Amino acid sequence: MKLTVRKGDTFSYYSELFDLPLQLLLDSNPKLNPQALQPGSFVRLPGYFTENVTIKRGDTVYTIAQTCRIHPDAIYLLNPLLGTQPLTVGSRLFVPKRAAGRVVSFGVPYDYTTLQKDLWRLCELYPFIQSDIIGHSVLKKELVQLKWGRGTKKVHVNASFHANEWITTGILMTFLNDYLIALTNNIPIRGINMLTLYEQSTLSAVPMVDPDGVDLVLHGPPVQEPYHSFVKALNKQSPDFKDWKANIRGVDLNNQLPARWEKEKVRKPPEAAPRDYPGDYPLSEPEAEAMAELAFTEDFDRVIALHTQGKEFYWGFEKEEPPEAEEIAREFERVSGYKAVRYVDSYAGYKDWFIQEFRRPGFTIELGYGVNPLPLSQFDEIYEDTLGIFLAGLYM
Numbered sequence: 001m002k003l004t005v006r007k008g009d010t011f012s013y014y015s016e017l018f019d020l021p022l023q024l025l026l027d028s029n030p031k032l033n034p035q036a037l038q039p040g041s042f043v044r045l046p047g048y049f050t051e052n053v054t055i056k057r058g059d060t061v062y063t064i065a066q067t068c069r070i071h072p073d074a075i076y077l078l079n080p081l082l083g084t085q086p087l088t089v090g091s092r093l094f095v096p097k098r099a100a101g102r103v104v105s106f107g108v109p110y111d112y113t114t115l116q117k118d119l120w121r122l123c124e125l126y127p128f129i130q131s132d133i134i135g136h137s138v139l140k141k142e143l144v145q146l147k148w149g150r151g152t153k154k155v156h157v158n159a160s161f162h163a164n165e166w167i168t169t170g171i172l173m174t175f176l177n178d179y180l181i182a183l184t185n186n187i188p189i190r191g192i193n194m195l196t197l198y199e200q201s202t203l204s205a206v207p208m209v210d211p212d213g214v215d216l217v218l219h220g221p222p223v224q225e226p227y228h229s230f231v232k233a234l235n236k237q238s239p240d241f242k243d244w245k246a247n248i249r250g251v252d253l254n255n256q257l258p259a260r261w262e263k264e265k266v267r268k269p270p271e272a273a274p275r276d277y278p279g280d281y282p283l284s285e286p287e288a289e290a291m292a293e294l295a296f297t298e299d300f301d302r303v304i305a306l307h308t309q310g311k312e313f314y315w316g317f318e319k320e321e322p323p324e325a326e327e328i329a330r331e332f333e334r335v336s337g338y339k340a341v342r343y344v345d346s347y348a349g350y351k352d353w354f355i356q357e358f359r360r361p362g363f364t365i366e367l368g369y370g371v372n373p374l375p376l377s378q379f380d381e382i383y384e385d386t387l388g389i390f391l392a393g394l395y396m
Helices: 011-019 022-028 062-070 072-078 112-125 169-185 194-200 210-219 227-234 261-267 286-298 324-336 350-358 376-395
Strands: 001-003 040-045 050-056 092-098 132-136 142-151 154-157 201-206 302-307 312-314 339-341 362-365
Touching: 001 072, 001 210, 001 227, 011 022, 022 194, 022 302, 040 261, 040 312, 050 324, 062 072, 072 092, 112 142, 112 210, 112 227, 112 302, 132 194, 132 286, 142 194, 154 376, 169 194, 169 201, 169 362, 169 376, 194 201, 201 286, 201 376, 302 350, 302 376, 312 324, 324 339, 324 362, 324 376, 362 376
Parallel strands: 154 201, 154 302, 302 362, 312 339
Antiparallel strands: 001 040, 050 092, 132 142, 142 201, 312 362
């Protein structure tokens, strides 16, 4: 929501008027001088949107403010031409409304179009979010990172490295939205103050690493050639792509990182396939390359990669994980009920590479239990299990 600055207005006043943390206001308006707001300029207010109220007989600004549980001056701010004369019956006023519910789509098949709409909604409503295009998929879909927070501890979470694990994107986006609601409404989540997390940690999220693959699983082959014919041939002409894990070129993105990649190469499919093919060489795919470059650019302290399924998570790699990883793993196990597994016979994954490259904690979380793609009937249970991991990943 945008406000027009009046003479004498300050960020501190807006913070008090709308019951918002001052820091969120400052972070939502980084180009404005907080010491001298210029009348006529615009201020973006996080966590609020506008509603139209139709004036009824007997209404005043004060009665409307009382009904809407806001200060009368908040109405004057949104209606700068509003005078002290009686309101006209049937006319409309803009009234600020605090966002107290989710705006992202949850519990639905989560494709790239849904993601794009939800990213826009979040960034519009919470302007302190930094949104960056970190790369593009084979079919030129945007790979987007959302980032917020002021802390020196940098925590990264990603989802949908595998196409038929698209439910992980919905889980992650729901958490991001819940974090933002709690942050701007001063509501703790499981007893944790989200403003404290905001001040202590910087959160990075890439909600959909394989958008081409996700859309293939949910909607079938793309219209573009040669990929339309290519994926149909790879899928043996079956119209059902629910088992597809790879990207649109038949490369498994979580077998693409240079972390003992050669071990996967000799025991996985020798050519493009719906799953498990590690590619001709590490980081051959633009999606995997973008994710590796992001880790170097952002210098994360830890990473959490969301996958399905198994209700367990992996936290070690070739004895290269740091000692602190075990402490974090024990807390993840405690808050989620998921089994902590140190080593598995698997290489070339994102957390494997992160541990090897940075000697910092990395985790692969296998959400839910069953056969991929997991049914949406598990969504609420998975979210409740995973919420503790999200929070612990930020506060530990």
